[in-house]
Amino acid sequence: MSVNKIPSYHTSHQDTQMKQIYQVYGDDNYGRKLIIFSSCCLPPSHQLNHHRLLEYLKYTLDQYVEMDYILVYFHYGLRSSNKPSLRWLREAYSEFDRKYKKNLKTLYVVHPTNFIRIVWNIFKPLISRKFGKKLTYVNYLAELRDHLNYEQLIIPPDVLRHDEKLCAIQKDRPPPSVKKPPPRPPLPTQQFGVSLQYIREKNREAIIPLVMSQTITYLKEKGLRTEGIFRRSAHVQLIKDIQKLYNLGKPVNFEQYGDVHVPAVILKTFLRELSEPLLTFRVYNQVQEILNVESSLRVTRCKQIVESLPEHHFIVLKYLICFLHMVSQESIVNKMSPSNLACVFGVNLVWPRQGSISLSALMPINIFTEILIEHFHTLFSRALISSRYLIAVRVPLSNL
Numbered sequence: 228m229s230v231n232k233i234p235s236y237h238t239s240h241q242d243t244q245m246k247q248i249y250q251v252y253g254d255d256n257y258g259r260k261l262i263i264f265s266s267c268c269l270p271p272s273h274q275l276n277h278h279r280l281l282e283y284l285k286y287t288l289d290q291y292v293e294m295d296y297i298l299v300y301f302h303y304g305l306r307s308s309n310k311p312s313l314r315w316l317r318e319a320y321s322e323f324d325r326k327y328k329k330n331l332k333t334l335y336v337v338h339p340t341n342f343i344r345i346v347w348n349i350f351k352p353l354i355s356r357k358f359g360k361k362l363t364y365v366n367y368l369a370e371l372r373d374h375l376n377y378e379q380l381i382i383p384p385d386v387l388r389h390d391e392k393l394c395a396i397q398k399d400r401p402p403p404s405v406k407k408p409p410p411r412p413p414l415p416t417q418q419f420g421v422s423l424q425y426i427r428e429k430n431r432e433a434i435i436p437l438v439m440s441q442t443i444t445y446l447k448e449k450g451l452r453t454e455g456i457f458r459r460s461a462h463v464q465l466i467k468d469i470q471k472l473y474n475l476g477k478p479v480n481f482e483q484y485g486d487v488h489v490p491a492v493i494l495k496t497f498l499r500e501l502s503e504p505l506l507t508f509r510v511y512n513q514v515q516e517i518l519n520v521e522s523s524l525r526v527t528r529c530k531q532i533v534e535s536l537p538e539h540h541f542i543v544l545k546y547l548i549c550f551l552h553m554v555s556q557e558s559i560v561n562k563m564s565p566s567n568l569a570c571v572f573g574v575n576l577v578w579p580r581q582g583s584i585s586l587s588a589l590m591p592i593n594i595f596t597e598i599l600i601e602h603f604h605t606l607f608s609r610a611l612i613s614s615r616y617l618i619a620v621r622v623p624l625s626n627l
Contacts, residue, residue, distance in 0.1 A: 248264060445490045506577040
């Protein structure tokens with residue numbers, strides 16, 4: 228199925244059901260697209276067209292399978308009344324060919340039961356050993372915290388209540404309501420998980436964060452013509468090690484890793500872990516409303532939104548989008564058009580203050596980001612940056 232053609236059922240009532248069953252929730256901690264399937268949202272089998280469900284799953288995945296992604300399957304809520312047949316499960320597995328399985332990095336099965344293990348044993352002869360290694364059982368929601376941005380997940384209430392009951396049964400496990408100890412204050416050299424303001428104050432008023440300047444400088448030299456740049460992940464432990472180096476104020480040399488995807492992932496991770504997004508929480512609703520603006524007026528509206536940003540955020544955003552515009556200029560070779568870059572970076576530039584980004588919220592975010600990249604010179608021609616501010620932070624006017 229073409230990713231550019233929306234299936235005929237896309238506006239139907241069943242499509243609304245399917246969006247509840249199967250949703251995209253931004254990225255995990257390492258830049259991989261996060262897709263969630265919730266069994267408790269499945270209606271009774273006689274009310275659901277399973278063929279359409281399969282086509283919708285493929286339609287959704289087609290937008291992301293060219294990059295690394297993660298699947299989270301919430302098993303609780305699957306009952307005899309809404310359980311798909313083994314025949315359908317077998318058909319579904321055969322429909323998802325290597326294109327879909329290759330870049331799936333992990334399949335988290337949350338709250339597994341004996342049914343899952345029985346089905347796994349039935350299908351084991353059909354499942355490759357390599358794919359089998361991607362399966363991870365998760366008995367409690369708390370176990371997801373080590374892998375995903377748990378606070379931004381929108382977990383069905385039924386699943387949350389079920390998890391609370393399971394935790395309460397375990398006498399040696401505190402229920403989820405028990406408060407965790409307060410987090411440690413950030414280090415003076417901290418780069419990840421803090422605000423732009425904090426980084427600037429602790430780094431001699433340098434306006435462009437060190438992580439951004441080093442990754443972008445390296446990628447300009449080595450990665451502009453790399454096919455699929457920003458679509459691949461890197462080894463999880465390596466990313467953690469590099470983050471630790473930055474947070475401790477130790478030097479990072481990307482030459483020693485010999486892989487342009489490493490700084491690419493570090494850049495995305497840095498943006499995603501800012502305590503406030505680069506575009507700020509304040510403009511999230513304005514970005515969501517971009518679809519209500521007439522197409523011919525969207526560039527003007529985007530310019531208004533960008534120019535309303537705090538001065539520091541505006542300058543850092545301009546630095547980033549200038550680079551992404553350069554990447555898009557090499558799209559014939561690297562396959563990263565403004566649209567493709569927007570799909571990767573949009574969710575890392577803006578998100579709501581509470582909750583996560585639903586599938587329906589992705590489209591306006593991606594369109595807004597695509598306009599930023601494609602119309603960079605129009606949107607960032609602002610002459611409102613005070614020279615006094617630039618002198619204070621030591622950024623030459625020629626660099627902007």
